[in-house]
Every structure is written in C-alpha cells, then in structure tokens.
Amino acid sequence: xxxxxxxxxxxxxxxxxxxxxxxxxxxxxxxxxxxxxxxxxxxxxxxxxxxxxxxxxxxxxxxxxxxxxxxxxxxxxxxxxxxxxxxxxxxxxxxxxxxxxxxxxxxxxxxxxxxxxxxxxxxxxxxxxxxxxxxxxxxxxxxxxxxxxxxxxxxxxxxxxxxxxxxxxxxxxxxxxxxxxxxxxxxxxxxxxxxxxxxxxxxxxxxx
Ligand code: GAR
Numbered sequence: 001x002x003x004x005x006x007x008x009x010x011x012x013x014x015x016x017x018x019x020x021x022x023x024x025x026x027x028x029x030x031x032x033x034x035x036x037x038x039x040x041x042x043x044x045x046x047x048x049x050x051x052x053x054x055x056x057x058x059x060x061x062x063x064x065x066x067x068x069x070x071x072x073x074x075x076x077x078x079x080x081x082x083x084x085x086x087x088x089x090x091x092x093x094x095x096x097x098x099x100x101x102x103x104x105x106x107x108x109x110x111x112x113x114x115x116x117x118x119x120x121x122x123x124x125x126x127x128x129x130x131x132x133x134x135x136x137x138x139x140x141x142x143x144x145x146x147x148x149x150x151x152x153x154x155x156x157x158x159x160x161x162x163x164x165x166x167x168x169x170x171x172x173x174x175x176x177x178x179x180x181x182x183x184x185x186x187x188x189x190x191x192x193x194x195x196x197x198x199x200x201x202x203x204x205x206x207x208x
Pocket of ligand 1: 010013088089123127
C-alpha cells in the first residue's frame with residue numbers, strides 16, 4: 001500500500017475527487033495519508049479533516065531563503081513517508097531538492113493540454129483566460145510527473161474538452177475540471193500505485 005501525500009493551496013476540488021475515488025475503491029493500492037497546504041485558510045484542509053486525513057501547513061513566506069523552504073518541505077514529505085506526492089492545485093513552485101528526492105514520484109494536474117498554455121505564470125484561471133484569448137476550440141487537462149522544467153515532466157494522461165460559444169474563463173474552468181481533471185488525476189494516481197506507469201526519458205508508457 002503506497003502512502004499518498006497531497007499538496008494543496010485552495011478549494012481542493014481535485015483533492016475531493018481523489019478522496020471520492022478512494023472511497024469508491026478506485027485507488028486500491030494507495031491511501032491518502034496526509035494533506036499539506038501552502039495556505040492555512042485553504043478549504044482543502046477542511047475537506048481533509050472531514051475525511052479523517054492528517055493535515056499540515058508549510059508556507060513559503062515563513063522561510064527567508066527559498067533553499068530553506070525547499071529543504072523543510074523535503075523533510076516534511078520524508079517524515080510523512082510519502083511514496084507519491086500529488087500536486088492538486090498547489091500554487092507554490094517546487095525546488096530542486098524536493099524534485100530530486102521524489103523523482104518520478106510527484107504528479108501534477110495542469111488545466112490545459114501541455115505543451116499549450118503551460119509554464120511559468122500559467123496557473124488557475126489564467127490558463128483558461130489565455131485559452132479563450134487564443135481562440136482554441138479544444139482544451140483539456142494533463143496529469144504529468146514533475147521535473148525541474150515547469151510543466152515539462154513526462155505526461156501520464158491527457159483529456160480533451162471542447163470550448164463552447166459564450167464560455168467565460170470561469171465556465172471553461174468548471175467544464176475542464178468536471179470533464180477532465182477530476183477523472184484523470186485519480187486515474188493517474190491509481191496507475192502509479194499499481195506500478196503501471198513506466199517512465200522512459202521524458203515519456204511514459206501505461207502498462208494496462
Ligand atoms: C485546478 O484547476 C488545477 O488544475 C489548477 O488549479 C486548480 C485548483 O483547483 N492547477 C494549476 O493551475 C497548476 N499549474 P482545486 O483547488 O479546486 O483542485
């Protein structure tokens with residue numbers, strides 16, 4: 001059984017999707033053991049507590065140097081015995097220490113079809129604003145491993161979502177979450193826990 005530690009910053013709907021998938025028995029080879037937030041007021045922490053999951057808070061601004069923050073997060077994840085780290089709407093950039101310590105063991109959910117609308121500055125609603133500004137007809141979400149290139153790690157699963165007439169960033173964000181993020185993130189986590197994701201360089205192969 002793999003220990004899954006989920007990092008959050010906000011509302012935590014992706015965390016909720018993981019909790020619901022676990023309750024349905026869809027993540028049979030893993031269990032969410034801890035939720036760590038960058039924000040003490042994140043509603044995601046309430047979702048964790050309501051489901052009896054341990055919580056912790058670590059804030060970038062409590063550390064003068066970025067390296068000290070990076071070291072503290074790495075230490076916390078080791079203390080929690082994380083086998084898999086999931087970034088579910090985690091809005092703080094990870095440092096190289098934590099990325100190296102958990103190489104190919106950190107999964108992020110990004111609300112676009114990478115390599116579109118990704119990289120530094122592309123997070124949350126901004127991603128959907130840019131997709132609408134460009135006028136794309138199809139967008140979606142990507143579950144991928146995290147490496148030292150922002151949104152550049154091996155892709156695990158992607159799912160496309162249609163853009164519709166009259167979409168606002170908020171409407172599109174909701175559709176991408178419902179139709180893509182909340183489905184592919186739990187699926188990617190389940191596959192990881194069953195050792196069904198093989199990483200070859202910057203690509204993955206799903207062993208079904
Ligand atoms: C989600 O749409 C997630 O894909 C996005 O933030 C939202 C968090 O919502 N993440 C990023 O943009 C990361 N680059 P949630 O807190 O309700 O899961």
